Amino acid sequence: KIAKLEELENKKKELEEKRSEIRGVIAAINTKIEELSKELEDYKSLGAVCPKCKRPLTEEHKKKLISETISKIENKKEELKRANASDVKIKKEMRELEGKIREL
Amino acid sequence: KIAKLEELENKKKELEEKRSEIRGVIAAINTKIEELSKELEDYKSLGAVCPKCKRPLTEEHKKKLISETISKIENKKEELKRANASDVKIKKEMRELEGKIREL
Numbered sequence: 771k772i773a774k775l776e777e778l779e780n781k782k783k784e785l786e787e788k789r790s791e792i793r794g795v796i797a798a799i800n801t802k803i804e805e806l807s808k809e810l811e812d813y814k815s816l817g818a819v820c821p822k823c824k825r826p827l828t829e830e831h832k833k834k835l836i837s838e839t840i841s842k843i844e845n846k847k848e849e850l851k852r853a854n855a856s857d858v859k860i861k862k863e864m865r866e867l868e869g870k871i872r873e874l
Numbered sequence: 875k876i877a878k879l880e881e882l883e884n885k886k887k888e889l890e891e892k893r894s895e896i897r898g899v900i901a902a903i904n905t906k907i908e909e910l911s912k913e914l915e916d917y918k919s920l921g922a923v924c925p926k927c928k929r930p931l932t933e934e935h936k937k938k939l940i941s942e943t944i945s946k947i948e949n950k951k952e953e954l955k956r957a958n959a960s961d962v963k964i965k966k967e968m969r970e971l972e973g974k975i976r977e978l
């Protein structure tokens with residue numbers, strides 16, 4: 771019985787590490803989405819000339835920058851969905867494990 | 875004698891206002907020189923692609939940005955010389971005026 775408890779406690783530690791890891795991933799993705807959103811705002815407010823290199827900007831090039839950034843944001847949101855789903859799965863596993871530990 | 879003192883005190887106030895104004899000008903030019911120096915550092919560290927509009931940068935265009943910024947800094951330094959010279963001139967006038975006021 772003690773061996774079983776130890777085994778379950780070890781499994782619980784593993785899940786806690788996975789949980790901590792996935793939360794780190796979620797935080798990083800959220801930060802990236804914020805940065806891309808700021809970049810998108812900058813691109814939307816670009817004028818006739820690039821403020822950095824001072825060369826004239828065509829409407830076509832501005833649209834390209836905007837649509838590329840929107841795609842990147844959409845990809846990150848997909849990543850976020852998958853990461854959140856993993857987080858939910860780990861939480862569920864932990865709850866079941868807590869249950870098993872109490873039943874010992 | 876009182877009339878003369880009033881006249882000199884009024885002249886002194888005028889010079890103090892001019893002094894305050896030229897100091898404002900000097901501060902503004904110094905700020906501008908700092909901004910241009912940062913801009914120069916940015917231009918010197920530009921890579922193969924503009925970090926803002928993502929288009930490839932030729933060595934020629936980079937050199938153009940650098941030399942244009944150096945010219946702007948040199949112009950501002952000339953302005954600064956003239957402003958400092960005005961400041962020195964006003965300080966000298968004020969000292970002479972203080973002398974006249976004491977001699978009354």
Ligand SMILES: [Zn+2]
Nearest residue numbers: 820823924927
């Ligand atoms: Zn650019």
